Each structure stands twice: as structure tokens, then as C-alpha cells.
Amino acid sequence: MSQAFTTSTGERRVAAIAAQCVMCGLCLPHCPSYAVTRNEAESPRGRLALMARIAAGEINSGSYPSLDSCLACGRCELVCPPKVPFIEALTLTRTANASVREHWTGKLARQWLRRPALLRLLMRNAVAVRAFLPASLRRRANLDGLAPIFNARTMPPLPTGTRNMIGSPTLILAGCAAQTLERGAVEAITIIATASGTEPMFDSARCCGALGRHLGHPTLACAPIVDGIDCAVAINSGCTAHWRQQLAPHEVLGVVAWLEQRLVPLSDRLTPRPLRVALHLPCTQQGLVGETDALRRLIDQLPGAIPIELPAQPGCCGSAGSYCMNQPLISQQLGSTVAEQIRALAPDVVISTNGGCRAQLAQALFDQGASIRLLHPAELIAAYLTGSPI
Numbered sequence: 139m140s141q142a143f144t145t146s147t148g149e150r151r152v153a154a155i156a157a158q159c160v161m162c163g164l165c166l167p168h169c170p171s172y173a174v175t176r177n178e179a180e181s182p183r184g185r186l187a188l189m190a191r192i193a194a195g196e197i198n199s200g201s202y203p204s205l206d207s208c209l210a211c212g213r214c215e216l217v218c219p220p221k222v223p224f225i226e227a228l229t230l231t232r233t234a235n236a237s238v239r240e241h242w243t244g245k246l247a248r249q250w251l252r253r254p255a256l257l258r259l260l261m262r263n264a265v266a267v268r269a270f271l272p273a274s275l276r277r278r279a280n281l282d283g284l285a286p287i288f289n290a291r292t293m294p295p296l297p298t299g300t301r302n303m304i305g306s307p308t309l310i311l312a313g314c315a316a317q318t319l320e321r322g323a324v325e326a327i328t329i330i331a332t333a334s335g336t337e338p339m340f341d342s343a344r345c346c347g348a349l350g351r352h353l354g355h356p357t358l359a360c361a362p363i364v365d366g367i368d369c370a371v372a373i374n375s376g377c378t379a380h381w382r383q384q385l386a387p388h389e390v391l392g393v394v395a396w397l398e399q400r401l402v403p404l405s406d407r408l409t410p411r412p413l414r415v416a417l418h419l420p421c422t423q424q425g426l427v428g429e430t431d432a433l434r435r436l437i438d439q440l441p442g443a444i445p446i447e448l449p450a451q452p453g454c455c456g457s458a459g460s461y462c463m464n465q466p467l468i469s470q471q472l473g474s475t476v477a478e479q480i481r482a483l484a485p486d487v488v489i490s491t492n493g494g495c496r497a498q499l500a501q502a503l504f505d506q507g508a509s510i511r512l513l514h515p516a517e518l519i520a521a522y523l524t525g526s527p528i
């Protein structure tokens with residue numbers, strides 16, 4: 139059996155958080171897992187009641203399916219009138235109880251996050267041999283969705299000269315994602331940074347720990363070196379909030395805010411092109427990171443681009459770290475719903491700041507026989523800058 143809370147501080151904190159819930163139920167329509175299961179135990183208030191009982195020692199600690207099925211998306215916090223800090227209670231409970239039943243692929247990915255180059259090799263090989271793998275693994279790991287990412291063409295260099303470098307370098311907190319999901323974004327950010335007169339320094343050898351924290355393993359995080367750096371930018375919305383916790387009091391900019399800044403001196407160099415751009419807003423971007431309005435402003439600056447909003451619900455695509463591997467039924471239902479919404483809007487391209495979400499949605503679109511490109515916003519801007527095809 140898993141151990142109980144190691145300190146009474148954690149128990150008291152979870153009990154105090156759960157006591158803030160007034161059971162109004164206003165969060166229920168916004169909870170993606172509840173939207174799929176319609177099970178009160180898998181709603182925010184149902185989970186808070188369970189966590190309170192575990193903290194009080196009324197029931198055994200250990201693995202509870204209704205806690206395992208929480209996406210840790212934080213959408214309940216955004217609409218909660220008394221602002222119950224649900225994620226804090228969930229993280230404390232998961233950390234104390236290591237409660238999530240984890241699929242072996244998730245364990246493997248978590249262990250290999252400290253070795254992102256090896257993780258990339260593993261994922262690349264899995265994508266290459268996916269036709270021979272069991273269909274359930276192929277879908278859980280989004281291997282068809284990952285295929286375009288791993289086979290992506292390299293962006294061409296800027297066609298004209300670049301400006302002189304000014305100011306101190308920008309540290310790009312690329313993390314393990316740079317080696318795996320965000321190779322295109324790394325290339326695009328290099329193009330944009332160089333064109334706008336700053337020198338990008340990528341730190342892709344370290345992990346922010348986001349995936350580990352999802353599962354109650356917060357010690358996975360390891361901090362990069364930021365001394366002498368004026369500006370640190372996280373490349374992926376899923377990592378941004380975790381980097382901010384790791385590096386406080388250093389400021390960590392989200393990638394959308396940084397792109398908005400860099401685009402100002404580049405506006406006269408963008409190649410106009412008509413493009414319907416669907417905006418996928420990852421849960422982390424809507425909640426912890428913000429920058430949703432900044433993303434809309436960013437697209438408005440691209441000549442010819444028309445931003446298209448996706449429906450607000452269910453919002454979450456079901457990727458959520460390794461949730462797609464641990465909870466395939468709910469995850470795939472959510473991915474399928476968002477993919478149907480995308481198809482109904484028929485955009486030319488979908489942008490999302492989270493590579494995990496893009497892989498999840500690419501897989502769901504593949505399953506539905508649709509072919510719509512999914513890009514990091516930096517990739518879209520670099521294409522406008524270089525005139526390269528999308």
C-alpha cells in the first residue's frame with residue numbers, strides 16, 4: 139500500500155482546501171473528465187470530497203480511479219467562485235499517495251525525461267515502426283500524430299540579411315520538448331530571434347518537471363542556469379508555469395508574449411497570405427500561463443491571417459502530460475470531440491503552444507481521416523517571415 143501523507147502539514151492543507159468548496163457545482167460543466175463520464179465522483183467537488191476523506195484518514199490512501207482520471211487541467215479553478223485551489227490539493231494528494239496508476243509507457247517517458255536525446259531516439263523509432271505495434275499502444279502514444287513532427291522538413295534560412303545583435307542573449311527554456319515535440323518551434327524561434335536582433339540560447343538538456351508533477355513526482359524537476367540572462371522564455375505552455383515555479387524570482391516569459399514583442403520590428407517583413415488559423419488554447423495557457431488575448435493579437439498582426447475560435451467546451455484535448463497513455467478512454471474521447479470541432483470549422487492550420495496537445499489532436503484528426511496541419515505559433519510566424527510553404 140502507498141504511504142500516507144508524510145507530514146501533517148499536507149493533510150491539514152488538503153483538508154483546508156477541501157473545506158473551501160461550497161458544493162455549488164458551477165465547475166461541473168467545465169470539467170472535461172466529468173463531461174465524458176457524467177460521474178459525480180469524477181467531478182471537482184467529488185474529488186475534493188474524496189481527498190478530504192483521505193486526508194482525514196477516514197479511508198485508506200492509495201490509488202483511486204476518480205483521482206487518476208483527473209486531467210489536472212485546472213479548468214475548475216478558473217470558474218470556481220470561492221477560488222478553491224484544486225490543483226494544489228490534487229498535487230499534495232498525488233505526491234503523498236503516488237496515487238496514479240501509470241501505464242508503462244508513461245513510466246518510461248518519465249524516467250527518460252532527464253535524457254531527452256534518448257527519449258527522442260525512442261520516440262523516433264516508435265514512430266518508424268508504428269505499423270507493427272499494437273493499435274492500442276499506437277493510439278495511446280499518439281504515434282500517428284507524432285509522425286509529421288518527426289518527419290517535418292527543415293525550415294529554410296532567412297532570405298535576407300539579419301540585424302546586428304543587440305542586448306543580452308535570450309535563454310529559451312526548451313526542455314525535453316525541444317528534443318521531441320518542438321523541433322520545428324526551435325528552428326522557428328531561432329529564425330525569429332535572429333531576425334529581430336537577439337541571440338537565442340537554447341537550454342534543451344533539462345526538464346521543467348511538469349510531467350512528473352502531473353503524476354505526483356515533483357522531484358523530477360531540475361533548474362537551468364539563468365545567471366547573466368535578462369530574459370528567459372519557455373517554449374511550451376505546459377512547461378511555462380513549472381519553469382516559473384522553479385526559477386522564481388527570475389521572470390519567465392511565455393512564448394506568446396515573447397513572440398508578440400519580437401514581431402514588432404518585423405511587421406514590414408511579413409509576407410501576406412490568406413490563411414484561416416484555428417486557435418487551440420491549451421489548458422495551461424488558459425489557466426496558469428494566460429496569454430490567450432496575446433495569441434489573438436499575434437495572429438491579428440499576420441497579414442491575411444483570420445483567427446478562428448474553437449468552442450469553449452470541452453476545451454481540453456485530453457493530452458495532459460502522460461494522461462493520454464494512462465487514461466486512454468477519456469483522453470481519446472476528448473481528443474475526438476475537439477478534432478470534430480476543428481473539422482467543422484475547416485481551418486487551413488491549427489496553432490497551439492503545446493506540442494503534446496498538437497500530437498493528440500493530430501492523432502485524433504488522423505483517426506477521423508482528416509489532414510489539417512498543426513503548428514506552434516512560432517512556426518506560423520517564421521513561415522510568414524520566410525515565405526516558406528505551410
Ligand code: SF4
Binds near residue numbers: 185210
Ligand atoms: S483539474 Fe480538470 S479534470 Fe480535474 S477536476 Fe478540475 S476541471 Fe476536472
Ligand code: SF4
Binds near residue numbers: 159165220221
Ligand atoms: S465551483 Fe468551486 S466551490 Fe463550487 S463545487 Fe466546484 S470546486 Fe466547489
